[in-house]
Amino acid sequence: MRSVHVNKNLSSCYKNNRRISDVLSSKQFIMTDSIDNSGKKIRDKVPRTSQGIFQLPPKRPTILAAINSSNYDRVKDLIPIRMSRMSVSPFAFYRGTADIMARDLASLPHTNIHVQAMGDCHLMNFGGFATPERNLIFDANDFDETLPAPWEWDVKRLATSFVLAARHNNMRESDARQMAIDMAMSYRTAMAEYAQMNTLDLWYMKFEMHELMNKTRSERVRIMLKEAMDKAEKTSHSSVFYKITQSVLGNFEIADQHPLVYHPIDLEKEKKKVHSFLTFYKNTLQDDRRYLFSQYNIIDIALKVVGVGSVGTRCLVALLMNAKEEPLFLQVKEARTSVLEAYTEKSKYAHNGERIVQGQRLVQAASDIFLGWSTDADNRHYYLRQLRDRKIAPDVEHFDKEILAAYAGLCGKVLARAHAKTGSGMLISSYMGKADIMDEAIGKFAVAYADQTEKDYGEFLKAIKAGKLPVPAPAGK
Structure with missing residues (x-):
């Protein structure tokens, strides 16, 4: 029925001497305007400022209980190694506790606009690799937890990872917060662009490493990308x-x-x-x-x-x-x-x-x-x-403010493309809007959740010290 309706409209173009593109453009405008209004209406139920609020869910399990649950059915002899790796820093602990954050995020208000979520969306789960055509591209690269879910969950987890990484690298607290805001702004502005793109163009779109290197304004970032690509080319x-x-x-x-x-x-x-x-x-x-x-x-x-x-x-x-x-x-x-x-x-x-x-x-x-x-x-x-097919893993621990900020912007764009491909980019973009309200809210949330992660990390270390969680025996014992 829909195709017949469209054909009648197209036939009328010839009778009334109107261009087909005019009719299609007007229909696109009506559809876009409707989605735009729908996105704005969601703000009534889930204000953008509310995205900055973090509250612990009721009956949240203790960290010890959560860790023991996540260790279920793992290779017993390897669990001490997992505990040891997670104990290195709050950032390392965060990487190993996607399940804890999933519970926390689910208890908070969200737009209920679903995309194909990464699920464990942190800055170490992006990187470079070779396409089947052997071109190096930058993209998301870990999907163990992927599932259709609200888009905010990925954005908030990624933003928090930047705050924790900045703190781990001894940056100022204002800079750590700015990393999350920069990532969120990059996501928002990129989503506005991708939502208007031709669908096939969006699906063909790749973040090619050579192009990223040529476009960057930072000489230091350009050198870093060149060194990473040269190293990747030698990996076979x-x-x-x-x-x-x-x-x-x-x-x-x-x-x-x-x-x-x-x-x-x-x-x-x-x-x-x-x-x-x-x-x-x-x-x-x-x-x-x-x-x-x-x-x-x-x-x-x-x-x-x-x-x-x-x-x-x-x-x-x-x-x-x-x-x-x-x-x-x-x-x-x-x-x-x-x-x-x-x-x-x-x-x-x-x-x-x-x-x-x-x-x-x-x-x-x-x-x-x-x-x-x-x-x-x-x-x-x-x-x-x-395994290791021309892979480029980000050396985040050695990123300074300039490089981490550039990386935050790139990850925001890549995540926006992923969400625009697999969900309603126009609806998400309309909800976020053109102002920086959403960026600031994500920055506020990321700082609050990073603070909570550090508290959880402290509880985790106490459990290890009390002998309630296994770690490898010291060398020689």
Whole structure:
């Protein structure tokens, strides 16, 4: 019925000597105006200033209870390493507690405008990597918790991470707050632009590293980007191969580095299970990539401890080689239920690996060609991707005020594009408006939540000191 209605209007253009573009433009104006009004009306229920308020939810679990809950079903021997990594700083603790913040955010008022949320949106979960065309781009790169959820949750978690990172780098408190405001302003202004873009142009849009380097006004940022890109260009499966493997009786295997890298299974004894696992995975790839993957054979598998929040989940590295003895490394990560699922709708994907893969494909401008999922013999879910394929990880601990501010602006733009692609960018933009009210509110919230994180971190350290949480024994004991 809608197409007939449009066709009648287009026919009338010829009769009344009106241009088709005039009719389409007027319809676009009416639709845009309607959405604009809807966005502004949401402010009546959720004022923009209210986004700056943080209050602890009722019956909030103790930090000890929350940490013990998040440690459930992790590899027991690795839990002390997780606790140790989280104990380094409030920022490290924050990286490992997405579940705590998800509960806190869910208790606060929000617009209920859903996007494909990252779920664990902090500044370390962005970075550079190579597209299938081998171009280096900057994008979000961690989707373990991804799920449709209110857009503010990502924005607030990202903003808070900048406050904590600035404090960790001994910046002034006014500068820490400004980092969050800068990120929020970048998100708001970018969203206003992306909401008006042609949909296909938005989906084709990429933040190419060379273009970012050429456009930056800061010579120091330009030099940093150039050094990072040069380093990434030298990172390949072959370079990784010589760093993490060793030759044993003429055969290559991943070298053990206890307790961070070791072999949890005997590949020969578990050959059938591994073959079944990889067959499942191969069938989640599209045909051309399935053909490419079929040219490689599994050589070795080792458990590799990664990150902060992921420590204790089952994360492995698989070494494969083809007939030309060229290596391919795949990272195999356990996929658990998203921390957001308890506070929003249940995922439409029964398989958590598929949830992560499909969410990643939705959000990123380009995704790894080997991105797929599988299930092991114990019915645990996993997702797979290439290991260190020209990756660029931000060295945030060494960022000064100028570089961290530039990084905040870039992350805000990338997040805005992700949300505009997967939700109503026009509605979000209309709600935020053209003034800096939302920016200031996000800055206020980020400071308040960073303060709460530091309090939680103090409770966490007390639990460790009291022996209620395990940490690695001192060397020599």
